[in-house]
Amino acid sequence: xxxxxxxxxxxxxxxxxxxxxxxxxxxxxxxxxxxxxxxxxxxxxxxxxxxxxxxxxxxxxxxxxxxxxxxxxxxxxxxxxxxxxxxxxxxxxxxxxxxxxxxxxxxxxxxxxxxxxxxxxxxxxxxxxxxxxxxxxxxxxxxxxxxxxxxxxxxxxxxxxxxxxxxxxxxxxxxxxxxxxxxxxxxxxxxxxxxxxxxxxxxxxxxxxxxxxxxxxxxxxxxxxxxxxxxxxxxxxxxxxxxxxxxxxxxxxxxxxxxxxxxxxxxxxxxxxxxxxxxxxxxxxxxxxxxxxxxxxxxxxxxxxxxxxxxxxxxxxxxxxxxxxxxxxxxxxxx
Ligand code: TRP
Numbered sequence: 001x002x003x004x005x006x007x008x009x010x011x012x013x014x015x016x017x018x019x020x021x022x023x024x025x026x027x028x029x030x031x032x033x034x035x036x037x038x039x040x041x042x043x044x045x046x047x048x049x050x051x052x053x054x055x056x057x058x059x060x061x062x063x064x065x066x067x068x069x070x071x072x073x074x075x076x077x078x079x080x081x082x083x084x085x086x087x088x089x090x091x092x093x094x095x096x097x098x099x100x101x102x103x104x105x106x107x108x109x110x111x112x113x114x115x116x117x118x119x120x121x122x123x124x125x126x127x128x129x130x131x132x133x134x135x136x137x138x139x140x141x142x143x144x145x146x147x148x149x150x151x152x153x154x155x156x157x158x159x160x161x162x163x164x165x166x167x168x169x170x171x172x173x174x175x176x177x178x179x180x181x182x183x184x185x186x187x188x189x190x191x192x193x194x195x196x197x198x199x200x201x202x203x204x205x206x207x208x209x210x211x212x213x214x215x216x217x218x219x220x221x222x223x224x225x226x227x228x229x230x231x232x233x234x235x236x237x238x239x240x241x242x243x244x245x246x247x248x249x250x251x252x253x254x255x256x257x258x259x260x261x262x263x264x265x266x267x268x269x270x271x272x273x274x275x276x277x278x279x280x281x282x283x284x285x286x287x288x289x290x291x292x293x294x295x296x297x298x299x300x301x302x303x304x305x306x307x308x309x310x311x312x313x314x315x316x317x318x319x320x321x322x323x324x325x326x327x328x329x330x331x332x333x334x335x
Contacts, residue, residue, distance in 0.1 A: 007041075008039070008040055008041040009039075009040050009041070009147040009148065010040060010041045010042075010043065010144055010145055010146045010147050010148075010178070011036050011039075011040035011041070011042045011043070011146060011147070011148045011149070011150060011183070012042070012043040012044070012045070012140065012141055012144050012146035012149055012180075013029065013033065013043075013044055013045075013149060013150045013151065014044070014045040014046070014047035014050070014087065014137070014140055015029065015030075015044075015045075015046065015047060015068050015072075016046075016047045016048070016050050016051045016068075017046050017047070017048050017051055017061060017064035017065045017067065017068045018051040018054070018056060018061070018064065018203075018204075019064075019203035019204050020064075020067075020203060020213045020214075020215060021068070021071060021203055021213065021214050021215075022191070022201050022202075022203050022211045022212060022213055022214065023191060023201070023212045023213070023214060023251065023283060023287070024152075024191035024200065024201040024202075024203075024211075025203065025214065026075070026214050026287070026290075027191055027251070027254045028152045028185060028190075028191060029150060029151075029152060029185075030071060030072070030075040030214075031075060031076075031254075032150060032185050033072070033075060033076065033077050033150065034075060034076030034077060036150065037076075037077060037078060037081045037082045038081075040147075040148065041082075042077070042081075042082035042083065043082065043083045043085070043144045043146070043315060043318075044072055044077060044082060044083070044084050044085075045084075045085050045086065045087045045090075045140060045315070046065050046068045046069055046072075046085070046086045046087060047087050047137075047140070048061060048065055048086060048087050048088050049087045049088055049093060049094065049136060050087070050133060050136060050137070052129065053118075053127065053129040053130040053133050054118070054122055054125065054130070055125060065086055066298065066301065066304050067294075067298070069084060069086070069304055069307065069308065070294050070297040070298050070304060071214065071290070071294060072084055073293070073297055073307070074290045074291075074293035074294040074297060075290055079307045079310065079311065083311050083314045083315050084307055084308075084311045085308065085311030085312050085314070085315040086308050086311070086312065087140065089308060089311075089312035089315075089316075090143075090312055090315045090316050090319050091316075092139075092143055092316065092319035092320055092322070092323045093136065093139050093140060093143065093319070094136075094139075095323055096139035096142065096143055096319075096322065096323055096326065097132070097135050097136040097138075097139040099323075099326055099327075099330065100135050100138055100139055100142070100165050100169070101132055101135045103165055103168050103169050103172075104132075104134075104135050104138075104161070104165055108161060108164070109131055109132065109134060109135070109161075112134055112157060112158065112161070113157060114133075114134075114154065114157070114158070115130060115131060115133070115134075118130055133158075134157075134158045134161050134162070135165070137155075137158050137162065138158075138161060138162035138165045138166070141159075141162050141180050142162065142165070142166055142177045142178075142180075142322070143318070143319040143322045143323070144315075144318050144319065144322070145177065145178040145318075145322065146178065146180045147178055147180060147181065148180065148181050148182075148183045149162075149180050149181070149182055149183060150183045150184075150185070151182055151183070151184060152184070153184060153190065154200065155182075156182055156184065159180065159182045162180060163179050163180060166178070166179045166180070167179060169326075173329040173330075174329070176325060176326060176329060177322075190250065191247065191250065191251060191254075192243065192247040193205060193207075193210040193211065194209060194210050194211070194212065194224060194225070194227070194228040194229065194244075194247070195207050195209055195210035195228075195229055196210065196229065197228075197229060197242070197243040197244040197246070197247040198243050208224075209224055209227050211224075212224050212225070212283060214287060214290065214291075214294075215291060215294065216287075218284040218288070221280055221283050221284045221287070222277065222280035222281065222284060223280075224280070225248070225276045225277070225279050225280030225283065226273075226276050226277065226280065228244060228247075228248060228276055228279075229244045230242060230244040230245050230248070230272050230276075231244060231245070234271055234272060236249070236263070236264060236267040236268075236270075236272075236275055237264055238260040238263075238264070245272075248275065248276065248279050249263055251279055251282075251283060252278065252279045252282055254286075255279075255282040255283050255285070255286035256282050266278075
């Protein structure tokens with residue numbers, strides 16, 4: 001068989017090493033990444049170039065880079081089966097980002113809701129990188145000719161922009177980039193805050209009781225769920241329950257794989273106290289393996305560095321081909 005017919009489709013995704021990841025990141029992204037590796041040729045990056053759009057403490061950024069890589073592996077991404085790498089190790093990301101920024105309109109970037117939100121939140125540091133962030137994300141994706149991009153709902157607009165940039169470039173020159181499709185998991189993508197269940201659970205929330213982190217110890221997880229905001233109706237029902245109850249049911253269902261009907265039957269006639277304890281325990285149980293593996297990996301920095309090195313090499317190989325192709329089309333002299 002020729003190379004073309006055996007070529008697996010490419011999947012690419014990235015996670016920023018800023019903030020401790022939450023069960024929203026886990027259920028919406030990380031826990032789904034593993035099954036992808038059989039079906040797709042996967043590239044997963046630690047998006048540290050993206051992180052500096054807001055001010056970071058260097059030592060924390062460095063530590064979190066190792067953490068995200070360790071979490072990727074602990075969540076089931078096998079570095080021998082896919083390409084795990086750190087964005088800053090592959091200089092083509094910054095290079096292609098510049099080239100693509102010349103094919104991205106000021107108006108398009110101005111319409112990005114995340115830019116509007118972040119500039120409101122960081123009013124003292126509305127830097128150019130915050131504005132061009134979606135172009136860098138487009139470069140991440142287009143460098144690897146990704147067919148699918150697993151993302152959360154909040155990144156859909158950025159992916160749409162990446163598609164537009166790819167289409168535009170392909171139209172002006174000739175087919176150069178694969179136009180990527182989003183992959184948004186149905187469940188898990190919408191895990192909300194435990195304190196305000198109308199809002200998405202955010203890793204940068206300042207109220208620690210609102211977020212459950214992948215690496216929270218068991219007792220902390222259980223305590224946080226016990227404090228979760230519900231209501232006074234004592235109604236454990238997906239259709240008739242409050243936002244808080246629905247959010248807890250979603251989380252419980254993700255960790256136990258029980259349907260909403262089964263959950264309603266299980267807690268029929270029982271109170272919120274029982275229910276919240278059960279959700280906390282299911283979540284802690286569900287994360288136990290990941291936490292154990294993560295601990296082992298973090299104790300072996302040299303292993304993680306060897307994964308980074310191998311990943312950077314594999315990623316650069318693909319990325320450099322795309323950059324060379326783009327440079328040629330743009331009219332840059334190749335020497
Ligand atoms: N911007 C994404 C986020 O904050 C992270 C990211 C960076 C990403 N590059 C990517 C996601 C490429 C998908 C594809 O969640």
